[in-house]
Amino acid sequence: MRALRSFAASAVDSAAIDPGSIAAEDAAAVRALAHGARVLAVGEAAHSVADVQTVQDLIVRDLVQDPDGAVAPFAAVAVESGFAESLALDAWVGGSGRDADLDAVARDGMTYGFGASPQVQHMLAGLRDWNLAHPERRVRVIGIDLPGSSTSPGPAVRACLDRIPALPGDAELLRRSDLGGRTEAAIALDRMDPAERAELVAAIRGLIERVRAQGDGIAQRAAASLDAFLGELDFVDGPGPDGAPRAYPRERFMADTVRWIAERYGRTILLAHNSHVRRTPLHGRATLGSLLAAEPGSAYRAIATSYAYGPLVRFEQRSPRPFDCDVLLDHRGPVPGSLEAALERVLPAPETAGAESVAVLLRLDADVTAGSDPELAELLAGASGILAGGELDPVDDFPAAFDAVVHLREANRVPGAFERLRAEFGLGTPDAKEQP
Missing domain, CATH: 1.20.1440 (de novo design (two linked rop proteins))
Known part of the structure; x- marks a missing residue:
């Protein structure tokens, strides 16, 4: 199938990524998707998934180090993390402090616990190395989210x-x-x-x-x-002037901040959840990506990530108290009607598959519905959404929502992320106010 190609399968499972490890044909395909983009979003199928973060790292490194010669280089990486906290992180990436400060700076400078990931820290260290070696092409790392993990x-x-x-x-x-x-x-x-x-x-x-x-x-x-x-x-939910559900203030702030970053620093790579970066509304409600894509003359591109088999984190509320949850870790597989299930049907069976099908890049063309690619149109016809946790985020029109999808056959949780989440939400710890 023309739309399906290998995506650096040998590198995806490695925490120690060589900057040149992304396969040449895959790098060319990503750069083609990024060509002319003012903002290129690379989504996350789920937070704290090591293999997804590795793919993001590969793409960031390649685009920063080998820019499209016809346009300005990428100058910023926008991350789904607190804007205020990221100020110190950006300074470190720019060369302040010591290399040995990485762990503390990443943990303090990224919200939701994302900075504890070895894959994220590897990306940050690589950007610092780049900035120290190329001060004339300094790359910023800026958070786009609310303070204090919202x-x-x-x-x-x-x-x-x-x-x-x-x-x-x-x-x-x-x-x-x-x-x-x-x-x-x-x-x-x-x-x-x-x-x-x-x-x-x-x-x-x-x-x-x-x-x-x-x-x-x-x-x-x-x-x-x-x-x-x-x-x-x-926030009071309800229809806006157009009759659609109102956009969340957080979503609008994130879109405004991505716009601010691109205007202030230049071309921007955005790393955030698929549900934020998609170019179409979700459940009728505007997303970060749909807000940016709706602007006249928008040069916004979005690449989703997905995985067929891997971790599934579930939350079961124990009481009305905020974040009083049991945090459970399951293993997910393709769900009927998902893009992941559609892709798995056309990939070789796991027991016979080679390295080339561990990860694939599916490029979506806007004219698929016009019949120019019957194979791709047939694949997408069986998909009504993309997995988010164990449920489907509905997608009525995949080429309208995303420019491409990087699909991983199997993915793994960031080491320690699940345990940190359970500890944070106080599993098994009685509420102090409810003690006799």
């Missing part, structure tokens, strides 16, 4: 206060806004007295106005993350 405003409050003239009461605002880690912060917000919560929100809104009166673009973006954070707290 539960604590503290990091963004600190980022704002660090960049504007001080006022009495700033230290107290910083103390009150730092609500702790993700689970701790979510519980603190949930239990906060209404008057105390209203007072904190008012103080943060006052800070946002102070920042807007300044001319510091980074502080203003951190303040925008606070505005979106507060918007999520007050």
